[in-house]
Amino acid sequence: MESKAHSGVFHLLPLGLRVQNKLEALIDTHMQAIGASKTSLSSITTEALWRQSGRYSSNSELLRIKDRRDSGFLLSPTHEEEITALVASMVHSYKDLPLRLYQTGRKYRDERRPRGGLLRAKEFMMKDLYTFDSDSAAALETYEAVRAAYTAIFDALKVPYLVADADSGNMGGKLSHEYHFVSPKGEDTIWCCDSCNYVANEELATKRATNVDEEEDDSYPLVFRGISTDRSTEILIYVPASRSLSSEETPGWESISSYVNLHAVKRALPNDLHLDTGIEASTLSHLLSSATAPTQTISILDPSLSIAPDSSPPPSDPNPTPELTLTSPHPLTPLHPSDPCPICPKGSLDPKKSIEIAHSFHLATRYTHPLNACLSLPPASASPRAPRTPLQMTCHGIGLTRLIAALAALLHDAHGLNWPRALAPWEAVVLPSAGVAAADAEAVYDELAGGGVDVVLDDRPGKALGWKMRDAEGIGYGVVVVMGRGWAGGGREVEVQCRRLGVRRGVGVEGLGGEVGALLERL
Template identity: 60%
Template sequence: MRAHIWRNAHRASLATRPNYNARFLTTDSRGRLSKFWAPTGGISPQDGEQDDSHALLLKGGFLRQAHSGVFHLLPLGLRVQNKLESLIDKHMSSIGASKVSLSHISTEELWKQTGRYSSNSELLRINDRRESGFLLAPTHEEEITALVANMVHSYKDLPLRLYQTGRKYRDEKRPRQGLLRAKEFMMKDLYTFDSSHETALKTYDEVRQAYTNLFNELKLPYLVADADSGNMGGKLSHEYHFVSPKGEDNVWSCSSCNYVANEELVEKPTPQTDLDAIAAPAEPSPPLVFTGISMDRKTAVRIVIARPSDMPTEAQPPWDTISSVVNLHAVKRVYPDLDTGIEPATLAKLLPATETQQTLYSPTTPTTNEAPASAEADISLTRPGDPCPRCPTGHLAVQKAIEVAHTFHLGTRYSAPLSALVAVPHATQKEAIHMGCHGIGVSRLLGAIASQLADSAGLNWPRAVAPFEVVVVTAPKVDDADAVCVYDALEGIDAVIDDRAGKSLGWKLRDADLIGYPVVVVLGKSWKSGQVEVQCRRLGVKKVVERGRLKGEVERFLGQL
């Protein structure tokens, strides 16, 4: 009875509006799935992906694959992406960053000036009629630095913080895992410009705090790891990860302290000599010797490491198995010019023509009667349970993780070769600007969030980025005006009515689980007495709520998501 009184009162309020009542009804701005393209279902899982979050994104109507590693976003997926962008905009604004939109097209010439052209095999190149040497930018350090170099000439114009959210491209050899490894992807890239090293480091800390605030707002667990800068340049960088079995990174963390590091930078504690253990050493097994080659093909690189205790003394693994015994990241820190990706057959042909030899030892390997050109470093693999390098009691554990963001302090890596110089006080000539680069993989983040919370029923979005925060689901016999009343009672909440014709209540509820709305409001049998059922799968809640308490209950659930 109360439901009818509420509904009739709502109709009466519409009827009293002067003359334009019909126009109001025909331009109803309420969110309705009948007016929203959400092609859910109908996609069969492939390649054993029955429970895979990417398969759920397809089945839930968020995206479709256009080509290998290339995807179209559908309306639901675009709503998630737009909310991610709005969240990013808020936190970039908090540090005074201005938003720009740079061209997707860059030039080989700029990349050659910074030395990244020859070393980057993932560049997607464009052949125009003039063979102009264009490429589709996988990142924009070169372009943004060239832009700033032409417009900023004094330290008084700094600091400057510019960012964009746009498409990036890479010639990915093996696109896989949907949005996590694609040829075309959305990325937020922030570039910071400071007049000195000290101010650049302060900016770096401010950006890291903004990233922390952003990821905290998602209310999902994440790791921040010390990371290697790679060919980006600079010596200071951090990665942001979601722990996931789908991840391609190995992130090591301590059981006792806050030490977290990517496998490229994970450290080993300084070994302590135990004098009591030196007596009567066992006969050492012959070491393993791998021979690689430098990038310029002129130097043979011998890598000598203690033989694992479970390996027969006569065994000598081939070069392409070196990563199972040797920490190649540690090797590259000592000898950066080592070609770690060369094929064994090619290596065998090139080694006889090398001119010099470099030898690298692990500290526990005997080094007598070896070539004088040698170096020593701990190049053994880090193992689960190894001691923490930062605290006396902790031990290391490793987890697979998805990298979703990365911050780099670049220094003058790009400003110097591209002549981004400014006049500074008490200097006789201009000095190179100090830069930082800070990225968030927007489309990758979309896929990673889906992976974090998906379950057997479907996706499960955090409130901050859900396509809609609430869906109002009605049984077939419930009047549309009743659904409108409930929708209007949720004013200020991003809600949508599932008013699609010909669908049963059970079908709509299964579809709501598949899409992953944070909260579902059901108008079923209880509606006759003015009550609705509120469901939150992530919190494990199903609760019958009086109409007057509906918004408060929904907001309470959303506040936990």
């Protein structure tokens, strides 16, 4: 299906390209159903746009192009900046909206550790849809319309998937959903309730707060001292002490992840304050005690603490009394299997390894504001001199090559691949044995093709039937039609095989189309 060219770089071979083309066609059908228009944006972008949006970093996974003029070109890992700049140059009135633009194209990233074949590569194919609306309510309606289209796309594959509440990360925005296949080969972790439909990725997952005396020792809280990324604020994190700790033990910053859910801490902080989670313990200690130590302090409390922390700073802390104390709306302790669900009263949480295959973001004005993509409001809702308003934006991506690799990993067996009907390079293959006349093989092929089956005839000369059957198993056709002994003996009967459904039965030509069609309906 694909061939490795370099580390993290792959060539797609003819059968793999047929799979990709079928996935593109499936996506096109559902994108056009919601009024989206297909575009093709350049794979080259510029540092200037990424600096304008605030996402440029010299240490990021951006792949840079060195040209003779040192122009600052980049190979696009995604196209938010480019599409927003394009729309900013073309859309000036609410009458031009709503606007839904999508593309399928190559993306690039300087992946440090390419692995998993197409699951994590330096070059990959992605479908990304960008939508623009005049106000937040319309953007939310668009977001839900796209989510419905995504449901239809993934339902067509007939492979179980989960939709998880997600963190927006450096994409920005406050609303985000991920689509996952559960797989032991996955690099992501999602948390699922065993009693309700709660599903969240590990950055956003939380548990129901309980009283500290139900499960922990409430004689004292653990206090971790952190610092903001701008070094201006000391952050005190209070969590209940574990029963396994004695009161004399005081875990340091280097072990904080064992006692604190840092994602929950980040969500509990004010929007303009960011905890530095990648700092070394020795460096942190020096920063907190140096002449340029933080000038302000904020305390974040786990909601399960039944007692407030002492109003004085932790022992030996030279900093002043905290200026602000906040109680987190969510527990700050790490999640563990069987923790109580935050939504329902009876459910418990279970972590699952998974492969992320798609992601939706409600971006609001994250890109339209800095890139000046604005519009004039309707006269009824603004005065003639009202300022132009940034467009409301959402974006929705599906990793095509990643999805193909995930399906191959999920559905393969010891014999080979097992594609869903919607993506199989061909839905069925006809395999004639050496003694079958070419006209007979073509008649069976015509019977299936005339009934609407996407079928191929393997009439390669010099290949034995056994070799063709093994090759067909490796390729992963949905249905294999073998013209063997049942045909060669004059019975005009073929053997219909569907490895994924465990079917192997003899069928006469007159009933072949119905039999194959019924099997394909289940794939």
